[in-house]
Structure formats: C-alpha cells, structure tokens
Amino acid sequence: MSSVSEYLENTLMECGGFGRFQIIHICIVLVSKISITWSLIMMAFAGATPDWWCQSANLDSNATGSGFWNMTSGLYSKSCSVKLNGSSQACPSKNFDSNMNTIVSEWELVCDKKWVTATISTIQMAGLLVSGFLSGQFADVIGRKPTFFGALFIMSFANILAGFSSSWIMFAVMRFFIGLGCGMYVTVYCNYQIEFTPTKYRPLQIAIPDWCIWAAMFGFFSWILHDWAHLHFLTGGITGSFLLSWFFPESFRWLVSNGKIEEASIIIKRIAKMNGRPVPNLDSLKSVVEHDVSLIQGKKYIFLDVFRHWEQVRRTILLGVGWLSCGYGYYAIYYGVDQLTGNIYLNLFLLSVVDIPATIALWGLQNWIGRRWTCFGFFIIGFISTMCVAIAQLISIDDNLRGQLINGFALAGKMGVSAAWGAILTYTVELYPTVIRNMGFGLQNSIARIGAMIAPQIILISMDTAGVMYFVCSAMMLLSAICSLMLPETKGKTIPDTLETEEKSSSQKEIDMNEVTKLNSDVNC
Structure with a gap:
C-alpha cells in the first residue's frame, strides 16, 4: 500500500471514521439510487403488452x-x-385493456410493430454503453461530484420529457438520453460513496439491498398508477429533488490524487467538524503526496492505460465475461416478465424482493469464502435455475405446473444473477488501481450494457421460439462461473493505488493481517 493511501486512511479515522458525515452522505447516495433503478427497469412495465x-x-x-x-x-x-x-x-x-396503459397500447405496438418495444429497450442500453465509455474518463478527470450530479440532472430532465412524448420515436430518443444519464450515474456513484468511507465499513455498504427495495417499490407504484407517462413524471420529479444535495463536497481522495492539496485539506477539516472530532494535523499531507511520484500534480491517465500490461488485460477480459452475462441475464429476466404467469405487478414486485436476502448474504459470503467462490457460487445458481426454466418451457406438462415451475426457477435465476452481479462489482473495484478505477469500472459497465442491449432482441425471438432466452442465459452463466475461477482472490490482498504499484505487485500473494485492516477505502462498493 502506498504511503498516501495509509496517510489518508489514518486521517479519515482521525476525522471520526464512520461518523455523521459518512452516514448522511451514504444515505443520500443510496436513496438517490431510486432514480437509476426506476429509470432502468421502466421498460419492464412501459414496454409490457396489455391484453x-x-x-x-x-x-x-x-x-x-x-x-x-x-x-x-x-x-x-x-x-x-x-x-x-x-x-x-x-x-x-x-x-x-384500459387497466394498463403502456407504450404498446399508446401507439399500438403489436403485430407488425412488435419489434419497436424491443428496439426502444436496446436504444436505452445503447445510451448506457456510450456513457460508460465516456463517464469513467469524466469522473477521473473533472471529478466525482460534477459527474454524479450531472447524471441526476440528465435523468430527471429526460424522464419528464419522455412522459410528454407524442410518438414512439420521440420516446425512443428520450430513452437514449435516460440511458446516458444512467450510465454516468452507475460509473461514478460507487466510488463517490466509498471514497469517504473507512476500510472496515466497505462490506457493510454491499449488504444494504437498496436497489432491490427501490425496484420492489417500482412494482407497487406501477400498480397504483398503471400509466407509463405518470411513472416517468414521478421518476423525473424524484430524481430532480436530489440535485438539492449539491452542498456535499468533492471526493478528497480524488482531489489528492490530482494534486489539489489545499481543497482536499478544507474538505477533510469539514468532515472532522461534522463528525464532532478535532481537526487532524495536515501539515505533512503535501510532502507525503510529493513523495509518491505517481501522484505528482499534473499526472493524468487515459482510457488506454486500462490495457497497459498483460495481467490487467487478462483480468479485464475475464471480468468482462461476467459483466456481459449479468447485463444480459438481469434485463432478460426482468424485461421478459411477460413470460411469467400471473399478475404482472406481483411478478415485478417478486422479481425485486427475491434479491434482498441474496444481497444481504453477499456481504457475509464475500468476507467468509472470498470474492472468487462467491462469484462462482451465484453464477452456478443462475446457470441451474435458468436452465430449468428453459426446459420447463419446452416439455409437455400440465399448464398450471408449468407456470409454477417457470415462475419459481425464474425467481431463483434472477436472485443468482443479481447476487453474482453484486459480487463481481466488488471484484472489479478491487482489481483496478485507484488512478484508473473509474475508467475500468466504466468499461465493464459498458460491456454489461452490450448484454442488456442483446436481451430485448432475444426476448423478441423467444416469443416465437420457446426457451431461447433462458437457454442463452444459462450458457452465459456457466461461462462466467468458469471465468470467475481464473481471477485472483482479492480478499486479504493489497489493492494498488497506481499503475506503477500494480505492475510491481501483480504477482504478490497474501499480506500480513495487520495490512488487511488498512486496505484503501477506495476499493469496494
């Protein structure tokens, strides 16, 4: 671990560790995730076909x-x-059916127009893909804060305009911009959150099932409003309200890594005061930073630095397989809610609630058996469950029994995919050095969006060929499980802050337990 990382970690603990400042900041970030959750899963309802x-x-x-x-x-x-x-x-x-107003009923997107809904979902994910490539660079160059709040503004504005759409073409354009905002948010929120948090509390943030709770609430409000435009207005209004939290500062770690020592010192003092602790002595901060030559002011990194050496390339490819599979699996199951039997609102609710116990278990499993085996286990659960759904859709059995099997295994598959995504998210943040973490994270998010772009098209095919969507999902889950076993375990390992440190320590194994307690707080979410 670099001296800068140790210094900032110790300074954060002197400021109160996990105090009032951290609690308020984490609450704002976690609650603001309702914006991206509702924006991303909106098409599960808005694109559904009523009777x-x-x-x-x-x-x-x-x-x-x-x-x-x-x-x-x-x-x-x-x-x-x-x-x-x-x-x-x-x-x-x-x-x-007037009890359910979606874009399908609004513009009669059935028969020769049934391809439109799938295309709109793909266009939305294309927005996330484009944003994923750009926003990682933005967050590392201009800062976490402007990228975070810029994402909220775009999502709010585009959701409100989408609700006023007069044609499916206008709606598709707005969904693209919503995708851009979502991509920016996904790339930056994790690091913006954990860069204020001490190391020991990193896993706790994983255990909070915020996404699952907001997704379940979406199912409830879909049932209450049952109108695609009203849901967009509600989402845009809620998202816009979080812009009022602009008073929260830029990440002091980002400021330090970019040589802005004076600004970082002001924020550190602010954290200490809000936590009710004495202001730490920061006289040596500048000298510590200057001692680490890789963090000298003016040092910049570009996207190609993610591929600087072979070990980083290998990890990026293996992680990419997992992100691609999770992106496809999550949105295929969610957007394919029409393939389940029963009430669509209840199914939307259950597809979200089922993730809550898995998310909580994820926290304990990652610290108990490690990142690698946690990833592998949940990918295998996803593989077995989605394979069972595909088989149930093909075999000749009683319709009631078929429906029960499909729903049950689909829920289990959704749980496996979601938990695997959470596990590989942690893995990704821990495998990229601090200076390129947002760029690497943004790249993997973009890869996930490729899978999410494919999902609506496979759903369209599965309308005529039963089982295709879930067979593809099961194959991707199995491949991801194999790839996860080829990644290095990060539990109890040092996490490099710079590329230079990474190149020197790529072959490093276990570290002493006294080092474990001082891991850089940048590296988990």
Whole structure:
C-alpha cells in the first residue's frame, strides 16, 4: 500500500471514521439510487403488452382469425389478421385493456410493430454503453461530484420529457438520453460513496439491498398508477429533488490524487467538524503526496492505460465475461416478465424482493469464502435455475405446473444473477488501481450494457421460439462461473493505488493481517 493511501486512511479515522458525515452522505447516495433503478427497469412495465382484441364493425361470425372470437363483443383476442369471405386482412382496429396503459397500447405496438418495444429497450442500453465509455474518463478527470450530479440532472430532465412524448420515436430518443444519464450515474456513484468511507465499513455498504427495495417499490407504484407517462413524471420529479444535495463536497481522495492539496485539506477539516472530532494535523499531507511520484500534480491517465500490461488485460477480459452475462441475464429476466404467469405487478414486485436476502448474504459470503467462490457460487445458481426454466418451457406438462415451475426457477435465476452481479462489482473495484478505477469500472459497465442491449432482441425471438432466452442465459452463466475461477482472490490482498504499484505487485500473494485492516477505502462498493 502506498504511503498516501495509509496517510489518508489514518486521517479519515482521525476525522471520526464512520461518523455523521459518512452516514448522511451514504444515505443520500443510496436513496438517490431510486432514480437509476426506476429509470432502468421502466421498460419492464412501459414496454409490457396489455391484453388486446381486434375489432371491426365489418367482422361477423363468418370471419376467422388467429385469435379467439367472442360473438357477444365482436372481438378477436390478440389477432393480427382476420379472414373475411376467403380473403385475409390486417386487423382494422385494436382495443387494449384500459387497466394498463403502456407504450404498446399508446401507439399500438403489436403485430407488425412488435419489434419497436424491443428496439426502444436496446436504444436505452445503447445510451448506457456510450456513457460508460465516456463517464469513467469524466469522473477521473473533472471529478466525482460534477459527474454524479450531472447524471441526476440528465435523468430527471429526460424522464419528464419522455412522459410528454407524442410518438414512439420521440420516446425512443428520450430513452437514449435516460440511458446516458444512467450510465454516468452507475460509473461514478460507487466510488463517490466509498471514497469517504473507512476500510472496515466497505462490506457493510454491499449488504444494504437498496436497489432491490427501490425496484420492489417500482412494482407497487406501477400498480397504483398503471400509466407509463405518470411513472416517468414521478421518476423525473424524484430524481430532480436530489440535485438539492449539491452542498456535499468533492471526493478528497480524488482531489489528492490530482494534486489539489489545499481543497482536499478544507474538505477533510469539514468532515472532522461534522463528525464532532478535532481537526487532524495536515501539515505533512503535501510532502507525503510529493513523495509518491505517481501522484505528482499534473499526472493524468487515459482510457488506454486500462490495457497497459498483460495481467490487467487478462483480468479485464475475464471480468468482462461476467459483466456481459449479468447485463444480459438481469434485463432478460426482468424485461421478459411477460413470460411469467400471473399478475404482472406481483411478478415485478417478486422479481425485486427475491434479491434482498441474496444481497444481504453477499456481504457475509464475500468476507467468509472470498470474492472468487462467491462469484462462482451465484453464477452456478443462475446457470441451474435458468436452465430449468428453459426446459420447463419446452416439455409437455400440465399448464398450471408449468407456470409454477417457470415462475419459481425464474425467481431463483434472477436472485443468482443479481447476487453474482453484486459480487463481481466488488471484484472489479478491487482489481483496478485507484488512478484508473473509474475508467475500468466504466468499461465493464459498458460491456454489461452490450448484454442488456442483446436481451430485448432475444426476448423478441423467444416469443416465437420457446426457451431461447433462458437457454442463452444459462450458457452465459456457466461461462462466467468458469471465468470467475481464473481471477485472483482479492480478499486479504493489497489493492494498488497506481499503475506503477500494480505492475510491481501483480504477482504478490497474501499480506500480513495487520495490512488487511488498512486496505484503501477506495476499493469496494
């Protein structure tokens, strides 16, 4: 561990460690995650297809179609075409269930337009992909704070505009900008949060199931509002309210790493005062920083530094497989909620709640059996569960039993994928040196968005070919489990702050336990 890391860790403990400042800051960041949670899973409801019927005054009982004919109402259930007097014609009028207003019912995105919903979801994830490449560089160059609040502003503004969309094309453009904001947030929030937190409290932040709670609340509010536009307005308003927390400072660790010693000193003193502790003596901070030549003012890193040496490239590839699989698996199961049986609002709620016990268990498992075996275990759970769903969709059994099996194993698969994502997130933060951590983290987030972009298209294919979506998911989970075993264990290991330190210590093994207690607080989320 570099002398700067030791100095800042000790200084943070002198400021009260995990005090009032840290609690307030973490609460703001964790609660603000409702913005990205609702923004990202919005299409699970907004893109869902309500019950619908084909209707025309010209159709009578002599007409035939692919759907169910109701002589009383004169409706065909979900029929894209009808035959009248031997000739086929497209459904002239579609009626949608008024109890559920989505973009599908708003712009009749069924039949020859059913591809639109999947495309909009892919466009949203393309926004995250683009943002992932750029925002990591932004956060490392201009700072954590402006990137964090810039993301909140973009998400708020774009969600409100999306609610006013007059066409699916305008809506798709707004979803792209929402994706940009989400990508910025995902890349920076983790480091912005933990860079104020002492080492010993890093795993505790993993155990807080904030995403699961906000996702479950989304299912509840979807049931209350049951309207895609109203949900966008609510999301935009809530997100905008977090801009009022601009008073929180820039990360003092980022300031130190960029040679802004005076500004960092002011923030450290502010933390001490808020925590009710004496202001620490910072006279030696400048000399300590100057002693570490890699942190001299003016030292900058670019995206290509992520690939500076072979060991870093190997780790990036192995981590990328896991992130790709998690991105695909999470959004395939969530956006594919229509493939589950029962009430869609209840299913949205259950798909979120099931992650809470897994998230809590993740904290203990990572400290008990380590990062590698935790990743492997949850990837295997995801593999087995999604394989069972795919098989259940294909075999000939009682429909009620099939529905129960699909729902049960889908929930287990969702739990495995979500927990694996949390585990590999921790792994990623710990495997990249401080100076390129946001860039490496942003890269992996972008890779996850490639998987998330693929998911809606595979869901579209699975509408005609049962089991495809879950077979693909199970294969990716198995590959990720194998790759996780090839990564080095980071539990009880030093975490380098600079690339130079990383190159010198890439072959380093276990460290003394007295070193473990002083790990850099930058490296977990």
